[in-house]
Amino acid sequence: MGKHGISSKGTTSASKKKTKTKYSDTKNEQPIKTRRKTTKRDVISYENVPIDSYEQYSEAKTKFKRKKINKRILKRCLLIFAILVIIFLAVFIIANRQSLTWDNINLWFSEHIIGEDGSGYPATLSGTSVSKGNFTLVNGRPCYASDTSYIELNSNAGEIINSQISFNNPVIRGTRNNTIVYGVDGTGYMIHNSKKRTYKGSTEDSIYSADINDNGSYAIVTGGSDYLSVLRAYDNNSKQIYSYSFADYYVTCVSINYDGSGAVCCGFTTENGAEKTKIYVLDFTKEKSIKEYDLSESVIYDIFYLSDNIVSAVADDSVYTFELDSKDINKLDYESRILTDYTYNPDTRTFAIALSRSGDGHNCDIISFNSNGRDEFTINSSYKVDSISLYKGNLGILSENMAYILNEDGSVALSAEAGSDARTLLVAGSDKGYILGISEIRTIEFSK
Numbered sequence: 001m002g003k004h005g006i007s008s009k010g011t012t013s014a015s016k017k018k019t020k021t022k023y024s025d026t027k028n029e030q031p032i033k034t035r036r037k038t039t040k041r042d043v044i045s046y047e048n049v050p051i052d053s054y055e056q057y058s059e060a061k062t063k064f065k066r067k068k069i070n071k072r073i074l075k076r077c078l079l080i081f082a083i084l085v086i087i088f089l090a091v092f093i094i095a096n097r098q099s100l101t102w103d104n105i106n107l108w109f110s111e112h113i114i115g116e117d118g119s120g121y122p123a124t125l126s127g128t129s130v131s132k133g134n135f136t137l138v139n140g141r142p143c144y145a146s147d148t149s150y151i152e153l154n155s156n157a158g159e160i161i162n163s164q165i166s167f168n169n170p171v172i173r174g175t176r177n178n179t180i181v182y183g184v185d186g187t188g189y190m191i192h193n194s195k196k197r198t199y200k201g202s203t204e205d206s207i208y209s210a211d212i213n214d215n216g217s218y219a220i221v222t223g224g225s226d227y228l229s230v231l232r233a234y235d236n237n238s239k240q241i242y243s244y245s246f247a248d249y250y251v252t253c254v255s256i257n258y259d260g261s262g263a264v265c266c267g268f269t270t271e272n273g274a275e276k277t278k279i280y281v282l283d284f285t286k287e288k289s290i291k292e293y294d295l296s297e298s299v300i301y302d303i304f305y306l307s308d309n310i311v312s313a314v315a316d317d318s319v320y321t322f323e324l325d326s327k328d329i330n331k332l333d334y335e336s337r338i339l340t341d342y343t344y345n346p347d348t349r350t351f352a353i354a355l356s357r358s359g360d361g362h363n364c365d366i367i368s369f370n371s372n373g374r375d376e377f378t379i380n381s382s383y384k385v386d387s388i389s390l391y392k393g394n395l396g397i398l399s400e401n402m403a404y405i406l407n408e409d410g411s412v413a414l415s416a417e418a419g420s421d422a423r424t425l426l427v428a429g430s431d432k433g434y435i436l437g438i439s440e441i442r443t444i445e446f447s448k
Contacts, residue, residue, distance in 0.1 A: 117154070117156065117158035118153070118154055118155075118156030118157040118158025118159075119156070119157060119158075120156055120157055121156075121157045121441065121442050121443045122157070122437075122440040122441060122442035122443075123153055123157035123440060123441045123442075124439065124440050125144070125146060125439055125440055125441065126146055126148060126149040126151055126162070127146025127147045127148035127149055128146070128147055128148070129146060129147050130144050130145070130146045130436065132387070132423055132424045132436070133171070133172070134146075134170065134171065134172050135424045135426065135434075135436040135441075136172055136174045136179075136426070137174075137391075137426055137428060137434075138152060138174055138175075138176070138177065138178075138179055138192075138194050139176060139177060139194045140428055140429075141153060141154055141155070141160070141194075142426060142428075142434045142441055143161070143172070143174070143179065144172075144436070144441070145165065145170040145171070145172045145181050146165070146170075147165070147168075147170070148164065148165055149162060149163065149164055149165055150162075150163040150165055150170070150172075150179075150181050150190065150192065150197075152192070152194070153441070157441075160194075160195065161192055161195070161196060161197060163181075163190055163192065163197045165181065165183075165190075166188055167182070167183030167186040167187070167188035167189075168183050168184075168185075168186055169183050169184040169185060169186065170182070170183055171183075171184055171210075173210055173211050173212055174212070174346075175212060175213055175214045175346045176214055176346050176347060177193060177194055177214050177216075178191065178192065178193050178194075178212050178213070178214065178216050179191075179192045179212065180192075180210050180211070180212040180218050182207050182210045182220070183207065184207065184208070185206045185207070185208075186206065186207060187202045187203045187204070187205070187206065187207065188200075188201075188202050189201055189202070189203070189207065189210060189220065191212065191216070191218065191238065193216070198216070199238045201238060203220060203222050203232075204222070205222040205223040205224055205225070205230070206222060206223045207220060207221070207222050208221045208222060208223065208229060208250065208251055208252065209221045209251060209252060209253045209254045210254065211254050211255050211256045211263070212256065213256050213257065213258055213259075213260060214258065214346075215236055215258070215259065215260055216235075216236030217233070217234065217235055217236050217256060217259075217260030218233070218234050218256060219231055219232065219233045219234070219254050219256045219263050220232055220234075221251045221254050221265065224245060226245070227245040227246055227247055228246050228247060228248065228249060228250050228251075228269075229245070229246040229249065229250055229251040229267070230243060230244070230245050230246070231243065231244045231245075231246075231251065231254065231263065231265060231282070233256065233260070233263065233284055235260065236260075241260075241284060242282075242284040244280075244282055244289070246265075246267055246280075248267075248269060249267025249268060249269045249278055249280075250267065250268050250269065251265045251266065251267050251268075251280075252266050252267070252268050252300065253265070253266045253300060253301070253302055253303050254266075254303070255303045255304050255305055255311070257305050257308060258305065258308060259308075260284075261283065261284055261285070262281070262282050262283045262284055263282050263284075264279060264280065264281050264282070264303055264305070264311050264322075265279070265280045265282065265303075266278075266279055266280075266300040266303050266313065267279075267280060268299065268300070274296075274297065275297050275298075275299065276294070276295075276296065276297075277294075277295040277296075277297075277298050277299065277300055277315075278292055278293065278294055278295070279292065279293040279295065279300075279303075279311075279313065279320075279322065280292055281293075281311075281324055291324060291327075293320075293322060293327075293329060295315075295320065297317075298315040298316065298317055298318060298320075299315060299316045299317075300313050300314070300315050301314050301315060301316065301339075301342075302314045302342070302344070304344050304351070305349075306321075306349045306350075306371050306372065306373055307349065307371065307372075309323060309324050309325055310322070310323055310324070310371075310372060310373050311324065311373075312351065312369065312373045314339070314342050314351075314353065316339065317333065317334050318331050318332060318333050318334060319331070319332040319353065319367075319369070321369075321372075321373030321374070330373060330374070332367070332375060334355055337355035337356060337357055337365060338355065338356045338359070338361070339353060339354070339355055339356075340354045340355070340356050340361050340364060340384075340385050340386075341353070341354045341385055341386070341387055341388045342354070342388065343388045343389050343390050344390075345390040345391065345392075347391075347392055348371065348390070348392060348393070349371040350368065350369060350370055350371055350376075350390060351368075351369050351390070352366060352367060352368045352369065352388055352390055352395060353366075353367050353369075353388070354366050354367075354385035354388050354397070355367065356384075356385075360384070361384045361385070361386075362382065362383070362384040363381070363382050363383075364381055364383055364384065364385040365378055365379065365380055365381070366378070366379040366381060366385065366388065366395070366397065366406070366410075367379075368390075368395060368408075377408045379406060379408070379409075379410040380410065381406075381410055383397060383399040383404075384399050384400060385397050385398070385399060386398045386399060386400065386422070386423070387422075387423070387424045387425045388425075389425050389426050389427040389433070390427070391426075391427040391428060391429065394427050394429075394430060395427075396425055396427035396433060397425070398418055398422055398423075398424065398425035398435075401417065401418055401419060401420050401422060402415060402416070402417060402418055403415065403416045403417075403418040403422070403425050403433055403435070403444055403446070405427065405446055413448075414431060414446035414447060414448060415446060415447070415448075416433065416444040416445060416446045416447065417444070418435050418444060419435060419437055419442070421437040421438040421439075422435045422436070422437060423436050423437065423438070424436035430446075431445060431446040431447070432444070432445060432446070433446065
């Protein structure tokens with residue numbers, strides 16, 4: 001009996017040690033058992049794992065964790081890179097939205113992927129004559145207007161456009177993407193993009209001047225039955241959107257702004273035997289000119305927008321720059337030097353002039369202007385400048401039978417033989433150019 005008592009007491013004591021019980025405040029509720037929280041272990045016990053195996057296991061685990069971290073970092077880097085690419089493309093598209101037309105994209109694909117037709121340069125000119133001013137670049141490709149045709153060539157001298165001209169005294173005005181060809185004192189004109197002729201039209205009165213922008217909007221100045229000159233502006237579908245009549249001045253040149261919302265015109269007249277020039281600033285939503293500048297005894301050869309608010313004009317005796325929100329005029333006087341040639345680059349919106357210090361056209365000062373119309377640098381040279389050309393920071397000149405690309409200090413960076421019949425130089429790259437000769441267009445490669 002004593003043995004039984006000892007056995008019963010021991011069992012009770014053991015059960016108390018093994019199980020801990022919590023009781024709630026309510027007597028009728030069942031006791032709540034609590035369990036110790038367990039964590040998942042990679043190895044149940046490290047006591048029986050050899051040291052070498054444990055170290056290998058730990059090293060493999062560390063490498064696995066590093067690989068996961070590296071993948072995570074790589075994914076983040078790729079995401080950041082993709083975002084930067086998208087931002088770059090968005091900025092590029094916004095900055096070049098005027099050039100990124102379907103025609104331009106299709107033309108680029110044809111040129112660079114499919115390849116171009118043509119038998120190579122030199123290319124024989126169509127027609128009997130091409131004036132120096134009727135040879136220009138559109139999208140980096142040469143085009144010209146002869147007395148019979150408007151021709152645009154690719155890099156292999158294949159014809160992209162060949163439009164027959166049915167008017168006399170043709171003149172080209174071009175931008176990066178579009179050209180307008182018209183007959184001075186005639187009534188016919190044609191519009192081309194970089195791939196084809198998009199419009200052919202005529203005016204009631206004789207054409208004095210015309211201009212076109214990258215969007216395809218254009219302006220034409222003609223004579224008028226009741227006025228000395230009339231300007232008419234058109235959208236890129238050749239629908240007339242505006243007209244302005246000039247009672248006192250013959251308008252000799254015009255430039256339309258980049259979005260086709262306005263224009264500047266140069267008017268010329270005589271009063272008491274004296275020549276007078278006036279610059280008109282037009283807003284196509286206003287009936288009257290919004291600003292006028294009077295210039296005494298200067299004959300304006302050309303005028304162009306450098307920005308929406310800055311315009312420069314090349315005259316026979318000076319270069320004028322106007323900030324359209326101001327009445328101030330910045331004037332660079334030629335100081336008895338003779339203008340031999342000038343060029344305007346629509347890509348960089350810069351221009352340059354060549355002024356001869358001697359009566360025979362030699363000893364030219366070459367002045368380059370930035371996109372604010374300020375003279376950036378001057379080269380005092382001994383060259384005779386027959387033609388001057390700007391292309392994306394490269395300043396080229398044609399001097400007799402040689403073509404040069406000049407540094408800002410006047411030293412020769414590159415040169416090429418142009419030919420004894422060379423009349424006009426078009427720089428088309430850092431080491432490439434086109435030459436207009438008497439009967440052909442040819443390419444030149446500049447070298448040191």
